Amino acid sequence: MKLAVIGAGYIGLITASCFAEMGNEVICVDFDEKKIDNLDHYRLSVYEPGLEDLIRRNCKGNRLFFSTNLSKAVEDSLICYLTLSPIYREGELSDITYYLAVAQDISRHLNGYKVIVNKSNVPVGTAARLQKTIAQELAVRGVEYEFDVVVDPEFVKQGTAIEDFMKPDRIVIGCDNERVAELMKELYAPFVRTNRPIIIMDLVSAELIKYSANAFLATKISFMNELANICAITGADINLIRLGLGSDSRIGNLFLFPGLGYGGLRFSQGVRELIQTAKTIGYTPRLLEATEAINQNQRRLFIDMISAYFHDDLRGRVFGVWGLSFKPWTDDIREAPALTVINALMEKGARFKAYDPQAQKAAQEFFGVSNTAISYAADMYEAVDDAAALIINTDWTMFRTPDFNRLKSRLRTAVIFDGRNLYNCQKLTQLGFEYFYIGKKQRTA
Numbered sequence: 001m002k003l004a005v006i007g008a009g010y011i012g013l014i015t016a017s018c019f020a021e022m023g024n025e026v027i028c029v030d031f032d033e034k035k036i037d038n039l040d041h042y043r044l045s046v047y048e049p050g051l052e053d054l055i056r057r058n059c060k061g062n063r064l065f066f067s068t069n070l071s072k073a074v075e076d077s078l079i080c081y082l083t084l085s086p087i088y089r090e091g092e093l094s095d096i097t098y099y100l101a102v103a104q105d106i107s108r109h110l111n112g113y114k115v116i117v118n119k120s121n122v123p124v125g126t127a128a129r130l131q132k133t134i135a136q137e138l139a140v141r142g143v144e145y146e147f148d149v150v151v152d153p154e155f156v157k158q159g160t161a162i163e164d165f166m167k168p169d170r171i172v173i174g175c176d177n178e179r180v181a182e183l184m185k186e187l188y189a190p191f192v193r194t195n196r197p198i199i200i201m202d203l204v205s206a207e208l209i210k211y212s213a214n215a216f217l218a219t220k221i222s223f224m225n226e227l228a229n230i231c232a233i234t235g236a237d238i239n240l241i242r243l244g245l246g247s248d249s250r251i252g253n254l255f256l257f258p259g260l261g262y263g264g265l266r267f268s269q270g271v272r273e274l275i276q277t278a279k280t281i282g283y284t285p286r287l288l289e290a291t292e293a294i295n296q297n298q299r300r301l302f303i304d305m306i307s308a309y310f311h312d313d314l315r316g317r318v319f320g321v322w323g324l325s326f327k328p329w330t331d332d333i334r335e336a337p338a339l340t341v342i343n344a345l346m347e348k349g350a351r352f353k354a355y356d357p358q359a360q361k362a363a364q365e366f367f368g369v370s371n372t373a374i375s376y377a378a379d380m381y382e383a384v385d386d387a388a389a390l391i392i393n394t395d396w397t398m399f400r401t402p403d404f405n406r407l408k409s410r411l412r413t414a415v416i417f418d419g420r421n422l423y424n425c426q427k428l429t430q431l432g433f434e435y436f437y438i439g440k441k442q443r444t445a
């Protein structure tokens, strides 16, 4: 099939390259000329394992093209995917004004039946507003082309996005007629050959599903963090509780890891946006509000734990930091717990030497290149040289089994604050570390 993907950001690139990989002909459009020029030279503004190779292969196979020409992309395609980012403002529903403006632009170039598919996280009701905008523009043009609006929520995770897209657990399609449902099933058939379901539903339900999935997972994480805080008082072991809980097949092992809480734009904004959606229709979503509050508190508890160990005297102390990104296998630091932790300790006078395999550049931009309170290390051991303690914010795989003797010899004092519960406390104590993790029993006075 011929597809246009509008918005060559993270989701646009994944969508365009994966559809091209399945043999479709895809034009990926962005209004940012520099971005398109870079993509033509295989220079990506996002890091995602395997994405560059996928783009290279499909461009060379003449199935994937990049362009700034929206009109040609729309005219040449049957299906137009919207992969833009709506404007998010704290405490409000995302602003989709410019989203609708792009839909209007698309309508100006409709030259026959087209399907306009939304893949972005947008407020409930956006599909209906897209339908209205397109119909109005066609009326202004005085043409009567048929069109359908589809909601195709994206569930990929950063770091495993290609695998998630190519082998989805399920495909959810929101639409309002049989013809377009059949077309979407045809498009996705190659991705679900192992009998994964394609679930067809109405537009509003499909819009709500994306928020619901993210909010459910976020709630699972906050539930575990709440339990960890109870463990910190009772002395129960949160890591064993996780194993005991997860082996119940009704609960499952995934998304039960306690820690610094969830980060990244999608969970944080998603939960807040679902709260906002509920409030605008007069419902108070108490569980979701608790999910978000526990998540924010988790970072505060970690900061307090570090601060209390040094009797709140952090001035001039240097900490080694492992992990800046909000999760492994990404360079994304948006809503990363690491930033909150570092900022709060920095305000108390602490200094940092940080290591992250991908996110150092983004962090340097965030904290400022001339910020002398934080420097960046070439490797994970250099980060802890002469440090008062190691702080772990992200569970990159390389941090899971470090050389503890080397670590100990390079730290000034063998103290670890682990925000991701990577290690066995007993083992680390035997090795001579003071080891603090999420849910560890607090010392009684």
Ligand SMILES: NC(=O)c1ccc[n+]([C@@H]2O[C@H](COP(=O)([O-])OP(=O)(O)OC[C@H]3O[C@@H](n4cnc5c(N)ncnc54)[C@H](O)[C@@H]3O)[C@@H](O)[C@H]2O)c1
Residues within 6 Å of the ligand: 006, 007, 008, 009, 010, 011, 012, 029, 030, 031, 032, 035, 083, 084, 085, 086, 102, 119, 120, 121, 122, 154, 155, 156, 157, 158, 266
């Ligand atoms: N990042 C994720 O993990 C993820 C996962 C699932 C869904 N989503 C959703 O997908 C959407 C896109 O997210 P993203 O991370 O790819 O955003 P992004 O900001 O990386 O990409 C948006 C792209 O659209 C381009 N753009 C903006 N206006 C345009 C216009 N008028 N014409 C053409 N191009 C235009 C921008 O230049 C940018 O390249 C969001 O709603 C997000 O919530 C993201």
Ligand SMILES: O=c1ccn([C@@H]2O[C@H](COP(=O)(O)OP(=O)(O)O[C@H]3O[C@H](CO)[C@@H](O)[C@H](O)[C@H]3O)[C@@H](O)[C@H]2O)c(=O)[nH]1
Residues within 6 Å of the ligand: 121, 154, 155, 156, 157, 158, 159, 214, 217, 221, 254, 255, 256, 257, 258, 259, 260, 261, 262, 263, 264, 266, 267, 326, 327
């Ligand atoms: O047991 C766990 C699992 C995750 N996390 C944290 O939760 C956050 C989100 O992790 P993850 O879901 O793996 O990353 P995302 O790439 O943000 O993916 C989420 O957001 C995407 C965009 O909406 C959706 O497509 C995905 O389905 C959804 O998992 C990260 O900060 C993780 O460190 C935990 O604290 N404990």
